[in-house]
Amino acid sequence: MRFLLVILLFTSGGHAQDLDGLAVGKQKPNIIYILADDLGYGDLSCYGQKKFSTPNIDKLAKQGKVFTQHYSGSTVCAPSRSALMTGQHTGHTPIRGNKKVPLPAQSVTLAEVLKENGYATAAFGKWGMGKVGSEGDPLKQGFDHFYGYNNQSLAHNYYPYFLWEDDQKVILEGNTGRGTGEYAPDLIHRKALQFIDKNKDNPFFLYYPSIVPHAELFAPREYMEKYIGAFDPESPYKGVDDGPKYRKGPYGSQEFPHAAFVAMVNLLDDQVGEIMQKVEQLGLTDNTIIIFTSDNGPHKEGGADPDYFDSNGIYRGYKRDLYEGGIRVPMIASWPGVIEKDTKTDHISAFWDVLPTMADLLGVELNSDLDGISFLPTLLGKKKQPKHDYLYWEFHERGGRQALRSGKWKLIRYNVNKAGNYELYNIEEEPSETRNIIDDQPKKAKALIKQLNNSRTYSEEFQFK
Template identity: 45%
Template structure:
């Protein structure tokens, strides 16, 4: 396969909107829709080489926009990856570097996070899906609404998002019971569509964040679509996918999780097609940027089989690895008339670059905590793109008090270092790969390049900030 603080003064919002024309050579401020898949491998999409499953609507974002080949998530698991996206801090500085107790992962209220930045620019803001940075129904405590979102619909917590048939949905901080066998994903997507429609009709610029849980386990999909794919792959009907959710929640077992994955992906692809069509119907297509990515690489949970789907193509590793398969993700950007249709770009970028990109797009100051760089020049086809000097990653496994693996991408070179016991104590020697010649990270060149290894080790040491206790 190929591959902060709210600004309440009305005058400030007016200035921000007026300044957009300078930022992106355009008229009214563009709407922004950022769709974040969950545990989706690069090879799971047709535009990155998937052969067994068609994703025509997601692929449409690529054919009508720009497809990135060297884009990275914020980390190799859910919560820390989303923390990087929301704060613009790199993985060695952000407060969350592994999954665990969500109550400890709330964003810093002193930071100007991604949704708050849009609010400061006069945008309506909505989040629809899996938050992953704390309990979403915490009244008076950190939740999506306290960090700049006007509206939120989705799961109560990250653990409960392990089932698509939970007992409740949270809407704007309030928990609402659901009837048994309610497929929550479709409700969430309907809420996102209504948010888009409402703001388009009121001519209010909007930021719509859709962190869907698809295709994270459990491998649940609408029943009719699941049955369709069971007929396509009956040889896997003897496989049962099991996965647990949060306390008090039931996670129905999945007969034939191979079919479940295909069904959930087809359902999501159809819904994204619906959003793209909706933009045309509402007359806002040319003034809406649609971005699509994934929070990390593919997984092997709930009966999902990434080998069968060739989810990573030539990439090594999956979720929880810092090899390319765990952190290199799809990234597609569509903006008719602004982003060149059918283009492919190898700019090396990551989640921490999204916030500064949106800041420049909306003529906002880049928040002080941000480590990334704006990609707007690349999106607009300009030559003055500032590159990242390097990208650093670190991952904390389980209850470890320090990182259990770390990695650094610098140009064509990639350094990886793993803890031998996953407890952040004894580390194996640094591995070194030339990604231009060895995308699959099969040939460790560390022994042949000791000076480069030393240089990259120093950069990793410098990028690491100890986690606060």
């Protein structure tokens, strides 16, 4: 286990104090972090979605704080999760793309920090940062328990032949052949609820990286039946429904992609509601932090149609873009009695801030290099919130892409491998990033380009050409 310099303010029997002496609970708060997969900034009704509603997530927002300028770790899944777990942006975190590279043993993860400070830890859903038995295995990265998909490609299929429980492969007999007897998100969800039940008497960290609503666009019949015909016209998607690649990554066919997408978000919303209900039933509401967010912007895969639903809101771009639509994500934090209810913040934050925030909450000092800044003052409604000088992202597909945000300025470079041109936007004045003003701001552009070029360290696995 990696060495951590620890100063612990919470005790299991005492009364904890926050930054300014506010009592925040009789024991360390439970932490539930729900990570949707490819859910856009505009896919929640509390963030402006008009074609369908998300009542349970809206309820979570009403009882907590909505972040309007929160950013994912990356624009695709594995590096986004790596940034979350390590507190480092994609110029420094070990996994910077969807290449199958395990999280190394020397990484200090969010789960390790919490486990070393008395938390039961578990992950339910999609891991994608190291196969079973590798150094990136969740059981070697601070989690006591794991259930779900270890391989992110196999997580494309909602009726898989197997899932993993810790280091054991669990065969799903109901999905044999072309069977659809066991819908994986239902199985994963039940395990998550059981974990809360089992750990109701001690502090726990529940990391819930759902696969919903990532393609393929499949939902149980009882959800689909509610929406077929409600979102016409439909454009059927032809996928892979048999053969050697069936259920090994390629998406299955979907006759009603619009209906299926809404059905999946409805399912996700119901699952969030059931988690909230479970926490309430167990009397844990006042001592439980629930955070809900998404790993990147909306996708256009498997028949998905984000333009129909305005899934990225006013923002340009989708998954795999470094424009705002690819990386600006919804984020809601609820902790009744501590986080002021029904509030919003425009504090600029990112996935790599979560680890230092939780360490700050517990009074844990880390002796590792982090890019993140604690947003605990914002959660607590305090005025003295440190701010980022800049945020940085890099992406290693489609010719290579980089982006940097510094205050109101956003610098973007596509086709990095071919010395592509830079773009500059003032996203306070023009958040939709349609007017490139780099020729109007030569001095600012020069400073930001220098910052961007200094924002990454060398990586053997993730290099620009």
